[in-house]
Amino acid sequence: MEFLGINLDKLFSSGDNSNPLMWLVWIVPIIIFMLYGQRIQLQITSSEISKSMEKLKTFKEETRKELVEYIKTTLKPTTDPIPKIDRFFEYFTIMPVDMDPSGIVPKVRHIMRSREDYTRLQVKAFSSDINSLETSKIVNILEAATALHLLYKIVRHLYLTAKKQNNFPLILPLQMMMPFIMEEAEALKTAVSAFKDGQPIGDGIGPMVIGKMMLGTEKKTAAFETVWSHSEYEGRKIYLMKAEGPAATVGRPGDALERIISESKPDIIVMVDAALKLEGEESGSVAQGFGAAIGGIGTDRYQIEEVATKHKIPIYAIVIKQSIKEAIALMKKEIADSAEKVTAQVQEMIRENTKIGQSVLIIGVGNTLGVSQ
Numbered sequence: 001m002e003f004l005g006i007n008l009d010k011l012f013s014s015g016d017n018s019n020p021l022m023w024l025v026w027i028v029p030i031i032i033f034m035l036y037g038q039r040i041q042l043q044i045t046s047s048e049i050s051k052s053m054e055k056l057k058t059f060k061e062e063t064r065k066e067l068v069e070y071i072k073t074t075l076k077p078t079t080d081p082i083p084k085i086d087r088f089f090e091y092f093t094i095m096p097v098d099m100d101p102s103g104i105v106p107k108v109r110h111i112m113r114s115r116e117d118y119t120r121l122q123v124k125a126f127s128s129d130i131n132s133l134e135t136s137k138i139v140n141i142l143e144a145a146t147a148l149h150l151l152y153k154i155v156r157h158l159y160l161t162a163k164k165q166n167n168f169p170l171i172l173p174l175q176m177m178m179p180f181i182m183e184e185a186e187a188l189k190t191a192v193s194a195f196k197d198g199q200p201i202g203d204g205i206g207p208m209v210i211g212k213m214m215l216g217t218e219k220k221t222a223a224f225e226t227v228w229s230h231s232e233y234e235g236r237k238i239y240l241m242k243a244e245g246p247a248a249t250v251g252r253p254g255d256a257l258e259r260i261i262s263e264s265k266p267d268i269i270v271m272v273d274a275a276l277k278l279e280g281e282e283s284g285s286v287a288q289g290f291g292a293a294i295g296g297i298g299t300d301r302y303q304i305e306e307v308a309t310k311h312k313i314p315i316y317a318i319v320i321k322q323s324i325k326e327a328i329a330l331m332k333k334e335i336a337d338s339a340e341k342v343t344a345q346v347q348e349m350i351r352e353n354t355k356i357g358q359s360v361l362i363i364g365v366g367n368t369l370g371v372s373q
Helices: 008-012 020-075 082-089 104-124 132-165 168-197 202-214 253-263 299-310 324-328 338-353
Strands: 220-223 226-233 236-243 268-276 286-290 315-322 359-364
Touching: 020 082, 020 132, 020 168, 082 104, 082 132, 104 132, 104 299, 132 168, 168 324, 202 226, 202 236, 202 268, 202 315, 202 324, 202 338, 202 359, 220 253, 226 253, 236 253, 253 299, 253 359, 268 299, 268 324, 268 338, 286 338, 299 315, 315 338
Parallel strands: 236 359, 268 315, 268 359
Antiparallel strands: 220 226, 226 236, 286 315
C-alpha cells in the first residue's frame, strides 16, 4: 500500500530496515513542526529578542542614572532634577507637512532649532552658574539617553505586539534588525563617558584637522557656536571654519557659510568630515569625493548646497572612515593618526584645484567636543 509515494507496508514491516517505533521517532516530530512550527519559532525568536531587550533596558537605565548623577554632582541643583529629566525623555518633535515640498527645509530647520534652543534653556535652568561647555556636554548626554529610551520603547512595542498576536512574520523584521539596534545602543552607552569627560570623539576628526590649521590665527565668530579664521598656503588665501570648541557642538556651518561668502567669496569649498565605513574597511582610512560632506537631518547640507550652487562654487570632500560606535565614542588612535594624512590631502587638493591668488574655504564638520582651535 502506498500513500503519497511512501510504501507503508515497508514502514510498518518487522524487517531489519525499519519498525513502527523508529517510524514514530522521525514522523511525529515532522507532524508537530507542521502544526506548531511557527509557534515554536516564535518562542525561540522571542527568547532571543527578550535577552537583547533586557540588555537594552539596562543600557537605558544606566545612562539615565549617569545623567542624573552627573547633573547632581556637577551643577548641584537646588531641586530634584529627576522629574524634569524623565519628562524630557517623552518629548517629541512633529515634522512639518510635506505634501507640498516647496519651502519645507526652512520649516524643518525652524522646528529643529526651536527644539535645540529649548533643550539648552532647560539644561541651563538646572543652575544659574553653568557655563557653555557644561551645557553642551549635558545636552549631548541627554540626547544619548533620550535615543536609548526611544529605542527601547520601539523594540518593546514591536516585541509585545508580535507576542500578543502570535504573529511570527511580524517579529522576523525585528529579529533581523536587533544586531544593528544593539550596535547603536552600545555606541550610545559608550558615548556618555566621553561626553562626561569632555574628551574628543571619533566624529571630531574633521574639526581636529581644521583646529590644528587654525593655530596661531585670529578667530572670529561666523555663526552661533561656529568660528572662522584666515590663513595662507602657497599664495592662496585660506578661510578655515569649524564649530567652536572645546564645547560639544557641531555649530551651524550653513549659516556660517552664508556669512563668509557675503564677505569673501571663495573659489572652492573643501569639507572634512567623518563617514561610516563599510564592513571590511579599515578605521581611519581616508577617501576623497565631491559634494557637501555633512550628516544630520539635512538642513545644513541643503543650505550649503544652495549657497554653493547660487555662487557656482565647487564643493570637494574628504572623509575619514569609522564605524558608528567609533564615531560617538572616545577617538581611537588610528583615527587621530589620520589627521596628518588628511591635512596633506587637503593641501594637495588646494594645489590641484586652485591657482595662486585664489581663495579656499575649508570646513571641519563634526562634533568638536574636546577640540579647541
